[in-house]
Amino acid sequence: MKSQEIRNQFLEFFKSKKHSIVPSAPMVIKDDPTLMFTNAGMNQFKEFFLGNGIPKSNRITDTQKCLRVSGKHNDLEEVGMDTYHHTMFEMLGNWSFGDYFKKEAIQWAWELLTEVYGIDKDMLYVSVFEGAKDEDLGMDQEAYDLWTAIVPEDRIIMGNKKDNFWEMGDQGPCGPCSEIHVDIRSDEEKAKIPGRDLVNMDHPQVVEIWNLVFMQYNRKADGSLEKLPAQHVDTGMGFERLCMVLQGVKSNYDTDVFTPLIREIETITNSTYDKNSLPTNDDGKVSVAIRVIADHVRAVSFSIADGQLPSNTGAGYVIRRILRRAIRYGFTFLDTKEPFIYKLVETLSKQMSKAFPELKAQKNLITNVIKEEEQSFLRTLDQGLVLLENVIKNTKGNIISGEKAFELYDTFGFPIDLTALILSEQGYELDEKAFEVELQKQKDRSRAASQVTAGDWKILLDDTTTENFIGYDHLKTNVKVTRYRKVNSKKDGELYQLVFDKTPFYPEGGGQVGDKGYLEVPNGDVVYIIDTKKENNLIIHFTKNLPKHIDETLTAVVDEKQRSRSASNHTATHLMHQALRTILGTHVEQKGSMVHSGNLRFDFSHFAKMTTEELKEVEHFVNARIREQLPLEEQRNISYDQAIAEGAIALFGEKYGDTVRSIRFGESMELCGGTHVKNTSSIWHFKIVSESAIAAGIRRIEAITGDAAKEFFTTQSEAYGEVKAVLKTKDPLKTIISLQEENSSLKKQIEALLKDKAKNLKGDLKSEFEDVNGVKFLAKKVDLDAAGIKDLSFELGGELENVVMLFGSDQKGKALLSCYISKNLVEEKQLNAGQMVRELGKYIQGGGGGQPFFATAGGKNPAGIEEALENAKQYLK
Template identity: 45%
Template sequence: MQQYNGRYCNKIKFSMNSREIRQSFLDFFAQKGHTIVRSAPVIPADDPTLLFTNAGMNQFKDVFLDKGTRPYNRAADTQKCIRASGKHNDLEDVGRDTYHHTFFEMLGNWSFGDYYKKEAITWAWELMTGVWKLPADRLYATVYQDDDESFQIWKDHTSISPEHILRFGDKDNFWEMGETGPCGPCSEIHIDLTDDASGKSLVNVGDYRVIELWNLVFIQYNRQSDGRLEPLPNKHVDTGMGFERVAAVMQGKSSNYDTDVFKPLFDRITEITGVRYGASMDEPHDIAMRVIADHARTLTFALSDGAMPSNEGRGYVLRRILRRALRYSKNLGYNEPILHQLVGTLADSMGDVFPELKKQRDTVSKIIRSEEESFIVTLDRGIEIFNDVVSKVRSAKGTVIKGVDAFKLYDTYGFPFDLTRLMASDEGLQVDGEGFEHCMQEQKTRARADRKEKHQIEEDGSQWLWFSDQHATSFVGYEQLELPVRIIACKHAKEKLLILLDKTPFYAESGGQVGDRGWIETASYRLQVTDTVKDGDAIVHVVTAAFDKILDTAVNPADLTIDEGQLSAEASVDHHIRQDTERNHTATHLLHGALRRILGQHVQQKGSYVNPERLRFDFSHFSKMSDAEIARVEASVNEEIRRAEEVQKHADIPYDDAIAKGALAFFGDKYADLVRVVEVPGISVELCGGTHVDNIGRIGLFKIVSESSVASGVRRIEALTGKSAEKLLWQEYAELQQIRQLLKAKGDEPVASRIVELMDARKELEKELHEIRIGSLLQSLSVDLQSAPEVSGCKLLAKVVEGADGDALRSAGLALREAVPCAAGLLCSVQDGKVSLAVFASDKAVKELGIDAGKLIREVAQHVQGGGGGKPEFATAGGKNPDGVNKALEAFTTAVKAQLG
């Protein structure tokens, strides 16, 4: 295992704790004119290329792509980051070394077209050596191989030794967002922790004794699809420094895990398990404690920002992390849920910096505990199966676990592949990864036919596409639905035409609300807008149908040529669609308030979707809502609607002020420093950029149509409002009246009880009919059995029974074994492509002749691709190959004769 030397580290002694280190960084850059911004959530908003926020620059990606702006050109923050998937994946190293984490903080400062290399380099040196007093003779600066400018700045404007300025190539010192897009050279600062300051040759070779602390990226090029580098019109600075690494160095520790960042977690784990942390690299107890502490941080921060464990995407990554930690907790001799007990510790130790930890403390704890309890149920059984597999491998003197066995552990017991590989490594074995992947692909192929194709998320940024150069669109749709505009850019995309306007009344899809529909009309064309989406600060109008006003004909939008620049047009939103959407959107706010009042304050929005037809609302709750609770929530919302309160919309409120006044913010939305607050007095106060009715009375009617589970601890309500709700109620009323007429119900006579009576009567008739059919079937089979051939004094019956189901075969078989003194038989039937089998044997046949129905059924079922079992007297099976029935009948006779000798 890798470990810092430790002896040199222990000579570095500072009095700064982690809070002071973090704050001194922010204070330093605030003094340099930087705006201190809050950390973005670890769940990226409006970025399909990322599962998790994995770097400080993620929230500024639109600025680097020249697609967005900020009201400041210098910024600094501490960013919550998760690296546990994609190309940025540190999961396998966590716990086994001193400095890798799945969750970490990244301290960073940025310049958006403002200062550049000189300021970034000299300020970094000033902070590290002037403020933090790190020894200059232990620091190395790396620059890109042909970046003479950075080399000269380090040499002429800092006190670093010129021999400590090193040049490297593309792999180490050229940063790129993806295969295309903004990029540029970088300059990194490394610290030498060797005992004798001999670490020059260890820079950038992955040696734990010389580690990178800070990366200064100079974004000055745009990588083209053909590989060319074009200079950007604006140059930016993007820096990132590992907070935990800096804390370790500043506190003279040989490991990130030995700092005060992790001490509260280790103390709590010791309190729970009785095991103390010894800071050893090889001791299984210490590895386990590092894994548990790190993974508890990842889960707590991710869930506090709105993520949920699930079986796909980021949810599956979190589930893997949770299960990995539980597996390690067994190394501490602890077999109970543990991670949820660390949520409070994190909220207490880091909640002042990240207040969402305190706000979501109880909800996150419940979600994690639910996941732990669910997995622990299968973990022990899975370990038993794993141990059986290991025994088989060793008995065969092998060293590799088959991929199919690893897949069984994954598919049946929820063991992620890396967990199986981890357990195998502990046993000195390997796992056939290709075989496992083959099984996975087979399962995906089977499942693909049964589900819609889902969008696959990548983490390399390659899916982030440019529309054009930056075109910020002014949205005026809160106040206006029709206005004159100018078309400033167009782009063809398959059968669609994408249009940008200088200003627009069209709301772009965001925060769960669908984009507006309507029309853009020029002198020559009437263009139908069927969707509106965001592209950075631009609003894109998607045109899928068009009408040539001069020729009076429909035209394909993909064939149109629209003059870009200053072409005048009229933009108009479909009023009816917008109003229906607004009813549903405002209703989600009322629904959220009602849920919190009736179910409890733990309820938090986890997602929503509103369109003109209906609304969908996901929320945190840990049990199925009862019919009474659903009725109360629905009644509460309708009662508020009848109050007809005005909806108040407050624009440009400072984010912190809005939160301090009780406004609720939600996962999935991206909030600027100035936010819009939508308030229904006495009912709801939420940050929301969507459009809403002016008075809640305009919603008219609210009707819940379903309540269901989405994931562990998350429920979903679907509902209708306004005309849609009214239409549903009229349909249900009409159906009820039709039922009353069919039942000839009078007056207020309840129809439900009449329907129950009819259903009970039908069941009785079906039961009687079943008994009649069984009696007739048994009579026929008894005749067949009496005339059946004998072998060694035992009558043998093998017959296909038409029109019988499995229950009928069972009843008939049990009766036939009593019909003659010595008999054995196989009854088969085929219904809807499925085969049912029943084998019976009389007591004499079993006791005196040794016939075993259980063994016979297993042999017979193979011919119909099925399986089953039972006792010597009676056994059943099912199959899926009707073509094999005749072979099954022949096999039965052969097998009975074999048992009779």
């Protein structure tokens, strides 16, 4: 069976069992602060397990794009080394929300695997939770009894809490699970060792294929368990592993999920993939590299399609790290010194866009982003090789400092395994323990900065599971607190999170920041709400203290001025999106936005820097819509299909529900959950502040509206007036041009005078050289800038042989040291100007470097110049 058929059969099987087929959620998560990426099929259904929402259907099936490269589920370093770990993978799943439970889940799983897919029953083993005394949990007898009715007892394995008790996280829904494992070894291998002895032992041909999780409990903050009010089923089957079994191969990479990519890599890099080679051999390393690249290009491509570009922070850093790992493997083991991974996007799109149309729609963007990232990192690798060479030259002995290796890794992005490989090839050894110490320090700093601990929710009222946001129509209302909890974080300290029965506060989302405001308490107190976010379908209000009368009716008041400014900026992003598509072309798509009360940021796809004229046209277009006083036309709770049919623009990477909200201002119509002005005239004016590139084919515009625009023009007007006053002119532009021309002329005169000064100085200095250890030596403080000293050094060096010169200079309160050494001395006496200025630079509280024959150092202590010059002779001796 082809992979496409395998996927379809799974979905159709559960459709026949009255499950609704739903699309995969985006792999990049935007509204759950506990996760960067979807790492399991259940992520998009968390709100239903937590009881914070009601699903449209109690039975659901899907295939979910997942990524596991950070946190608890981190398979990155294993990818490529074996045949079954991946970064990005598909998770086939079926779900029951308070409907069927263990009996149906077990029976249907067995029916699908053995009757529909036709897997030999003798290849399968199942596991059951054995219980845990420390949790006072007994064995899952119900699951055991159900399995014994289906399979022989010797096919059932008792599993511990680690393997057979699944948890969402440190807190939340959890429960026992039954895993189904498959043994695809040959009969000869099976005769030597029974399959049951290899279950959960990381054997490449005895692998878990399906996990049936039975959600029965809730894990509280204190670690205790309580029974859930309703029981749920959450299953996940690895699509790639299933394809391996059904296609009769021994590796996920030998299935048609990966073979088209592997063939293309072989063709582009002129390499050969050997599926039987070992990673320890040279040919095995080539095959590992091919597996790494085939896996990683999928993860990166799907992430970009879902709206996450490579960057230096957060989720973007994870994607950049995956891509750089692929580039590095190609660079080291496939000898690829030019970008090539971007060429694989075409193959991937053809192969998977039927199931995931976003790949085809975003193909050009994905290709351009990957290509630019490749070009950038290959330059980094070249720079890193030079830096590593310098580290080696300046190391005494054959052990390279772990701190230096970490600096290369942390500051320049140079991979540590590549550092170790190069060192071993040159007979050096890396101090890996010191490197690990530095790496752990960095992880500890990062973990401490982001660590958040949350207590259990204190439930005051039964939560409503319907939408409780009324902020489109009201900025003030009476509320009741339904639940609250205390949270602690390194960043914000101790805070409280409150949930109301209804709220006028907009939670952060769709690029718009959350509302701020306050609560009026019956006794006259005021409790300030400092932020509002949405988590697992709950709108959460952050406060620094709890209301004293928390169980009484409170009045929630949104900061009207901040909301108005945010709404103004949000509407401006819609109008600007329309302007960009009109002026630049319909290829423009929104790729991200951030709407604050003070300003707005808008990222969009475009292939070139915008011209000044284009930016002016965008401003004129938006301001024309503002002057037209366009009213807000809003449709709430309409179907997604209806909104799209009416012309609304939807954004890639966003998760839309069955019903959506459309926002129209004139010809601009988009799906949006944010807040907006009632009429475009409220925006007052739109002004672009900057336009820049943030990635290949992605531009960013920052702009302001309303009060911020008024302040901008006021400040600009005042500054212009001050310039005219200082220049004492009515035409400052003409005066500035004249001053620039005059300044340029004076600079040329000064340069000529300095050159003459250096020539005169050169004659005087020739008589000041002295013999030190057989070389002509001169250390002198001169009144020249860096360029003048360099000219002087090279002119003297060209006329004299066997010279070592050190010049010092005080330039506007900053110290400068320059060292020149004749090239024959560099070779014969192993003298090095870079080492010399680095050593003497400590006297001027600075540092520097350069080439062995000429180097400079800068410092902040001009008083130390004389001491540096005095110690130069001693250094030479």
